Amino acid sequence: MGAEWIVPGFGALIVFWGMLRGVPVFEEFCLGAKEGLRAAVRLMPALCALVIGVRMLSASGAIDLLSGLLAPLCALLGFPSEAVPLFLLRPFSGSGSLALVQELFRRFSPDSQVGRLASILMGSSETTFYATTVYFGAVGKHKTRYALPAAILSDLAAAGFSLLALRIFFG
Amino acid sequence: MMNFLFAAMFFASFASAAALGRMRELSAAILEGGRNAVELLLTIAGSMAFFSGLMRICEKSGVARGLSRLLYPVLRWIFPQIDRKSEAFGAISMNIAANLLGIGNAATPFGLRAMQALDRGGTQASEEQIALVVLNTASMQILPATLLTIRAQSGSKAPDEILGAVLCASGLTLLFAILITKLFARLWRGR
Numbered sequence: 001m002g003a004e005w006i007v008p009g010f011g012a013l014i015v016f017w018g019m020l021r022g023v024p025v026f027e028e029f030c031l032g033a034k035e036g037l038r039a040a041v042r043l044m045p046a047l048c049a050l051v052i053g054v055r056m057l058s059a060s061g062a063i064d065l066l067s068g069l070l071a072p073l074c075a076l077l078g079f080p081s082e083a084v085p086l087f088l089l090r091p092f093s094g095s096g097s098l099a100l101v102q103e104l105f106r107r108f109s110p111d112s113q114v115g116r117l118a119s120i121l122m123g124s125s126e127t128t129f130y131a132t133t134v135y136f137g138a139v140g141k142h143k144t145r146y147a148l149p150a151a152i153l154s155d156l157a158a159a160g161f162s163l164l165a166l167r168i169f170f171g
Numbered sequence: 172m173m174n175f176l177f178a179a180m181f182f183a184s185f186a187s188a189a190a191l192g193r194m195r196e197l198s199a200a201i202l203e204g205g206r207n208a209v210e211l212l213l214t215i216a217g218s219m220a221f222f223s224g225l226m227r228i229c230e231k232s233g234v235a236r237g238l239s240r241l242l243y244p245v246l247r248w249i250f251p252q253i254d255r256k257s258e259a260f261g262a263i264s265m266n267i268a269a270n271l272l273g274i275g276n277a278a279t280p281f282g283l284r285a286m287q288a289l290d291r292g293g294t295q296a297s298e299e300q301i302a303l304v305v306l307n308t309a310s311m312q313i314l315p316a317t318l319l320t321i322r323a324q325s326g327s328k329a330p331d332e333i334l335g336a337v338l339c340a341s342g343l344t345l346l347f348a349i350l351i352t353k354l355f356a357r358l359w360r361g362r
Contacts, residue, residue: 003331010314014225014234021232032227033220039276040216046173051211052204053180059200060188091308092176098317102211105325116333119322123315123337124344128308129172134279135304136296139286143295146355150301151308154348158309161343165336 043095051099057085058103079163082114086121087159091128091152098122117166124165125158211321218320226274235272239264249306249349250299259288263303273312282307298356302349309348310341 018025057063067074067081074081086104090097101122108114128151136144188197229235242264243255253260262285269278282303289299296304315337322330 003334004329006314006331006334007319011225014228014232017234018228018232023228023231025228028227028231029224032224035227035276036219036221036223037216039223040212040219043215044212047212047215048205048208049177050180051208052201053177053184055200055204055207056184056197057180059193059196060184061191061193061196062183062187065187065191092172096176098215098321099208099211101318102207102321102325105321105327110322110325110327111329111332115322115325115327116336119318119333120336120340123312123318123333124310124341126308126310131308132304133172135282135286135307136300138283139290139296139300141294141296141300144304145296145301146352146359147296147301147304150305150348150352150355153351154305154309154344157347157351158340158344161340161347162336164343165340168339169333169336 047095047099050093050096051102054096054099054103058107063103079159080114080117082108083117083121086118087155090121090125091155092130094127094130097127113166113170116170117162120162120165121159124162125155128152128155211324214320214324215317218316222273222314222316223276226272226277229272230274230277235265235268235274235277238271239268242267249302253289253299257288259285259299262288266303267306267311270307270311271313273314273316278307301356302352305348305352306345309345311345312341313338 015025015029018028063085067084070084071081074084082104086097086100089100101118104118105115110116110119132144132147132151136142136147184197188194239261246260246264246267247255250260250263253263262281266278266281266285269275269281285303286300289297289303291297314334318333318337319330322333
């Protein structure tokens with residue numbers, strides 16, 4: 001049984017379970033879809049700006065320059081330098097890293113090792129600084145003590161574990 | 172932060188295009204980038220609508236609530252000081268459950284409610300608050316729907332082949348985040 005069973009199976013299971021529990025599945029689905037579309041619309045301006053920004057960085061050679069600069073260090077750590085810009089952008093901007101993942105897919109194909117590593121890194125990390133700002137900001141905490149060191153170390157760990165998972169699952 | 176990032180994108184692109192003689196490519200990227208952006212948006216919007224629809228069924232049929240109950244032993248371990256009957260514990264459970272299901276717009280309100288319930292005043296964050304925030308800076312989503320959609324749109328032959336690896340990497344990262352937070356809490360307590 002392959003991974004292609006997961007998404008359809010997940011969908012069927014949820015709808016079936018919803019029916020069993022007497023949820024009007026179509027109506028609720030549409031209400032949820034409306035929320036999803038609204039969220040997408042909210043995302044649009046920032047994503048538009050950042051997709052163009054990332055395309056600019058890519059076409060101007062700035063991304064390759066950065067990767068090249070960090071290549072010796074990456075070779076030492078065994079981390080593909082093409083994925084480094086994604087690692088650097090990920091904690092700061094969700095839309096920006098989404099745009100960068102798409103750009104990496106355009107250049108290397110999603111099924112290449114770089115494309116896979118970008119996918120795993122994207123799927124196993126979050127927009128660290130956004131979350132810390134929103135959560136602590138909501139309760140007015142300026143002294144966040146060891147929160148940032150712990151979160152940043154976890155982002156570093158995510159990069160390491162992504163590489164490990166790539167090696168385990170794809171050689 | 173975003174202002175700086177956005178300005179840096181323009182500056183770095185312009186400078187490196189000028190230095191590398193790639194101004195023509197840069198100009199083309201700006202003029203064509205918009206189409207690219209709208210294409211990406213349309214793809215994501217469709218998949219966000221679909222998965223939000225499914226997640227709404229999840230919420231209404233009690234899956235999120237059931238999941239939050241299943242999480243009890245794990246949360247007990249992460250937040251030993253919090254009373255299980257308290258409002259904070261309930262909000263944390265729902266925050267984590269919504270994160271696991273990938274319902275971002277439900278996770279944040281629960282997370283903020285938990286932050287408020289845990290608050291004891293002052294400007295210094297408590298250990299429980301920090302643990303909750305660090306958890307929320309790690310990825311918990313079981314099914315990264317947007318990622319799968321972009322992989323499919325970019326012509327992947329097997330968009331979902333990375334699911335196992337993503338789950339493995341995010342699980343390990345989450346465990347690391349919990350342990351490092353516990354360790355730091357102990358180290359800072361001594362001060």
